[in-house]
Amino acid sequence: MHLANPVVLATPFFIALVVAEMVYGRLSGRARYEPRDTAASLLMGFGNVIIAGLFAFIFLDLARLLHPYRLADLGFSLPVFAVCFVLDDFIYYWWHRASHRMRWLWANHVNHHSSQHYNLSTALRQSWGEQFTPGVLFLMPLVAIGFPVPMILFVHGLNLVYQFWIHTEAIDKLPRAFEAVMNTPSHHRVHHATNPAYLDSNYAGVFIVWDRLFGSFVAEREDEPPRYGIVHNLATFNVLKIAFHEWLGLLADLRRAKSLREIVCYVFAPPGWSADGSRETTDSLKAQWDASRAPAE
């Protein structure tokens, strides 16, 4: 069964919605756009589509290797689609969480967080190196269970399409029942924020219930407006530098590593880990923030 790529189908709507948000933002002041930042985000998205297409064979070959050992043949039906969608979102949660806690995965995912703006163009600021991380293995359990590969790719694309509209400051909190179950602009603003109170939270793709279940949920607070970007924000709009700065930083650290332990930690420890402890990690920033709020004794 051939299934279209939902991201490709949604592209005209992406463009139309960015136009609508820009116009609304200009009129209301509730969305901020910077031309060079927008250009960088959009070109990162464009590059992502090309690279994903060129290197799709990595996922497909791995899936082909695993396919003979699948547990079942689930076929194509609406209930199977629904289960596949939910399981894919569950896997997305863990991939996303790992992408913030492991430098190798972060080297790729940091691209998406590297803008200090938060608008619909930021949703399209996608990374260029997913195929060169263990991230590609995360979908293999779905292949092993027996979901058809075209279905897995389709629901994964749907998941990404859902996440487009939540990258906006133009939408406030939504009705409580919706906010309780679904990922929303409010929840995802928290995820993109660098405020210590918000770091390492709200990893959900579609269903925020995963964060609530696994202890990573943080609600947006009116007294703590999100500040977007990364701990060390980039001083460039050059897409090549945006795409590869963390990979080059990782390689430089590996060259300087003095032991196997240091090599392992630079690759697998959280971003910011350093052998001499001179850099900040999200954990150390949160600890400093907690200490700064503690009442003086």
Added chain:
Amino acid sequence: MNLEYLLFSLAGVALLVALNVMLFGFKAAKIATAQSVEAYLAQTLPAFRGRSISLDAGHRAALAENDVDGAVHLVTVCGDAFVTRKLCKPLLRAVACDGDCLSLRLADLTLPAARLVLGDAGTATLWQQKLSEAIR
């Protein structure tokens, strides 16, 4: 994915950037006061308490010393936003002073150098000494 899709996407990128320029224009961030530097760094680094802060004459960069640990931070601008770096080894590669102008060379792909005009040679020399100590 085909050539038409890629060309359509590129046209979309061009259209959106052009619309962005028309609606919002280019805005450059300015570092107006020492207080704004301290407030910004305190937001970014919970353990920051400003000791001495010097602004670049063009309001595009600033240096700030943290009273808590003595570390020196660079604040600079990128488009309409601020960017900061803690100036220490191995990030800070070299520091040079020429009159009231301080030049920094950094091991940072996106911020390889910074130049601050600090108003008087004494201030520039003082920062040069502090930063030279930090990378010794």
